[in-house]
Amino acid sequence: MRLKDAVLKVVKTAGGFTLMRASRWRRRRLMILCYHGVSVDDQHEWDPAFYVTQDHLRDRLRMLVNGGYTILPLAEATRRLYDGTLPARSVAITFDDGAADFATHALPVLREFNVPVTLYLSTYYCFVRLPVFDTMLSYVMWRGRNSGGDLRHVCEVAEPVPVKTDEQHEHAFELIQAVVARTNLNAEEKNALLPRVAAALGVDYEDIQRRELLTLMSPEVVRSLPSDIVDVQLHTHRHRTPRDRALFVSEIVDNIAAIHQIRGAELPLEHFCYPSGDYYGEFLPWLRETGVKYATTCVPEIASPDTDPLLIPRLIDSMNHSELAFESWVSGFAMLLPRRSEYRLDALRLQ
Ligand SMILES: [Zn+2]
Incomplete structure (x- = not known):
């Protein structure tokens, strides 16, 4: 057991968590949890910060239910946070991106x-169903790390390019990016490299x-998500936040149009989550302009009625957090x- 967990165990046994969660201080506050992917296979081993297993998610929800937490839909939770009418031990759950898993x-x-959740959906890759190149490249290389294969042909070099260690992985990644840049490949040509990388490393x-x-997820799958527990909200169209007003606003406007097309035009879209957690002060008025009332960051804090509604903190739960750490949060x-x-919050970003 890590030292931190050993300390938390003592706190828990002494009733520290019970006291905190029942406090007036906690009652005025809202803990928002953030998840990305749920592992279909081995993704949680590849990226334990972004993928959790089904069992991990199930254990967390069981802990919240058994601990008497109130899991609210985000729309209700944010309204009641600022109304001052939150129930005891309020939690809201969010998922980012909209992966097929x-x-x-x-x-x-x-x-x-x-359990109700908000799904912050980036819509471009729902319609154009290509994987994000850098992410998939990294995953395929990781899958093939022990194959003994190498990438000299894809990298267009004479000497072997193994991918076994982190350093080799990084080097191979850079060589492939150099090929992409040198030969000026478009998105489809770039993606055609992925099966070649996989074949060289014995990955199916x-x-x-x-x-x-x-x-x-495809638009059809997003359409079929049950609206009694899934609220689809904004995450920009192409998962990016340009620091230029017109480009930023069109990211949101395109995202709104796409979600309305998929989930129906009457769906209120007032919730937004900053892609990659990147926020800057100039984004706030641009968000208001497009009708966004609440936006979440990835600053791991608990929201209070004094929190700026466009800078609401969230805890990214991951395989790296023990159950004790999660409970302490x-x-x-x-x-x-x-x-x-x-x-x-980073004051420099908000100037
Ligand atoms: Zn995202």
């Missing part, structure tokens, strides 16, 4: 507990495609501990 692997677990790329790993206890500076 949301429908196949997250939804069945959410349904087991009938057809299987990856068939199981839609690292790919977003949702109870509010973690807020009493000294934390690193990344646990605060």
Whole structure:
């Protein structure tokens, strides 16, 4: 057991979590949790910060239900945060991006507990169903790391390009990016490199495609998500936030149009999440302009009625957080501990 967990265990046994979650301080506050992917296969081993297993998600929801937490839909939770009418131990759950595994692997677990979630959806890759090149390249190289294969042909060099260690992985990644830049490949040509990389490393790329790993849900699947527990909201069209007003606004406008096309024009779209957690002060008036009322960051804090509604913090739960650490967060206890500076809004970004 890590030292931090050993300390938390003592706190828990002494009733510290119970005291915190029942406090008046906690009652005025809202903990928003953030998830990305639920592992279909081995993605949680590849990227434990962004993928959790179904069992991990199930354990978290069970802990929240057994701990007497109130899991609210985000729209209700944010309204009541600022009204001052939150119920005890309020939590809201969000998923980012809209990966195919949301429908196949997250939804069945959410349904087991009938837990409401907000899905922040980037829409471009719903329609253009290509994987994000850099992410898929990195995953395929990781899958083939122990194959003994190498990428000299794809990298167009004479000497072997293995991918076994992190350093080799990074080097091969850079060589491939150099090929892409030198030969000026478009998105489709770039994606045609992926099966070549897979073949050189003995990875079954057809299987990856068939199981839609690292790919977003199609519009049909997004349309079929049950609206009693899934609220689809904004995450920009192309998962980017240009620091230019016109480009930024069109990201939101295109995202709104696409979600309305998929989920119906009457759906209110007032919730937004900053892609990659990147926020800057100039974004706030641009968001208001497009009708966004609430926006979430990835600053791991708990929201209070004093929180700016366009800079609401969220905790990214991951395989790297122990159950004790998770409990210390949702109870509010973690807020009493000294934390690193990344646990605060970055004033420089807000100037
Ligand atoms: Zn995202």
